[in-house]
Amino acid sequence: MRDTSNTRGTRMSGKRAARVSRLSVVLAVSASALLSVVGPAYAAPAKDPLPADIPDYRAALDAVKSADVRDTVCRFLRTPVPTGDAGGPVQTIPERAEPCQGLPAFTIKDPLARNEITPGFAAGTAQPLPTEAITLTGLVSSLSTTVNGRNATVLLAPTQGGGWHLAAVRDGDSEAGYAGRATVGTLVFTEPQIRGWYQLKLTTVEPLNDQARQGLGGKASVSLRDYQKLVKARYADKLPGSEYDSKGYSSGYDLQRAETGSSPSTLLLAGGSGTALALAGGATVLLRRRRASTL
Template identity: 75%
Template sequence: MSSKRAASRRSRLTTVLVLSAAALLAVAGPAHATAPMDPLPADIPDYQAALDLVKSADVRATVCRFLSVPVPQGDAVGAPQAIPDKADPCEGLPAFTVKDPLALNEITPGFAAGTSLPIATEAVKLSYLVSALNAPVNGRNATVMLAPTQGGGWHLAAVREGDSDATFAGRATVGTLVFSEPQIRGWYQLKLTTVEPLNDQARQGLDGQSAVSLSTYQKLVKARYADKLPGSVYDTTGMSSGYGVAKKSAAAPSSTPVLVGGSGVALALAGGAFALLRRRRRDSVA
């Protein structure tokens, strides 16, 4: 009788996992408006505000400032570089537009710590919105990153070199969810309770496996981060920034982006200068 009760409990747990995943994935997929008449995505709060922001003159000007300075190389990486003093930051640059925002989902600290259930609604959360350019500008692409503002809405958080974040985020389909493990720049696709890698970093994160269950993936990330979360000895002794997404500011800046932690070339405006950080490893799309 004991073995029958255990089997029954396992069966109920499996059902809960599948139903929880299905509930989240039912509204997931390519979360953006593809045409003016399309309905706004239900899984992104205040999406119209985000859409208006990425199409605004302020964001366009910030992208132009970013693109007007060459990507630093060698010893120049991380050094402040002066913003060209131009009344029109976009002067001399080819015309471009910023695409509609996409959801950038990341694993949650609770999931990484092993304190959350291995279900989609607790494993993954919406952290940012990302918008790439419609075409390269002088051979470069860029991604606009929006962060949620306390009390509602979105604000410009950063402009990053390249379009890999938006490329991976755009691979979500109806019935699947794409998410990032930001510490290793790994990108994954979640199909119900199955996790599949989308780039080389993710494949390494799954120990070379082509797919694992969400509960198995949780064990892997727990082994990587459980002792490195914010507040841990590893974090508080300054050995690392710990696991976690960048802190959101309480109020939206007018047109001033801040540097978002992590690898990549990103723009940070401060006192008339900005710093560019170069990505140390390249993302590879499967």
């Protein structure tokens, strides 16, 4: 009788190898598809100009194209950037009847996704997966051109119940520049505590600026799992609810509130770390400064 045991074993090994091979392909395709879903705003197909990964994107477009936001940007650009650190005085941006009159013509570009690491990822409780590690926190838009030698970034925040509203206008356009470096199949996100910007390719994290390179210990890339270990070591004991947070800090930031007697429509301007910050709406301005001990 012919011995079929070796043949049967070979067939079973071949089937197992085929299943492993197919699983590898499925995982790779799934990861690529996942990143496409949570990818950049402008990566949507040409036939669908509104990115599906950004909710209420039409409202975001309406916001950045509105006269109120444009007037706010003009008022911001007319006000000199404060010098000094984040603990310096807060100044009120003056009202003007025609804030854009006399300024060079400019437009505000379509907003891009501003992604950040999630608290669960930083705490080490979330899985090192793109959908668990990164979340959309806001939108950023830059200007089409410099205005009197300056540029600005418009930040939108989600409105409760749907839509978007103006959250801040910042000097410079680096945030929008980094956000715009996302491509199909990749995701750009920030670790705001160190002002680091990264690009996620499948499950590989690569730095986009010097702060990010320092955050990775000088490495050209790390796995998402290893990156989680780094941020957990930096922030796990400093998240909201921790003793660090209860003493006035949160996620590596020193939170300082400058109380004012201004009306809710007043715009305030604050200096700090080379960045001006103008907040719209509310009688307080929140200054965020890195705590040196977290570096």
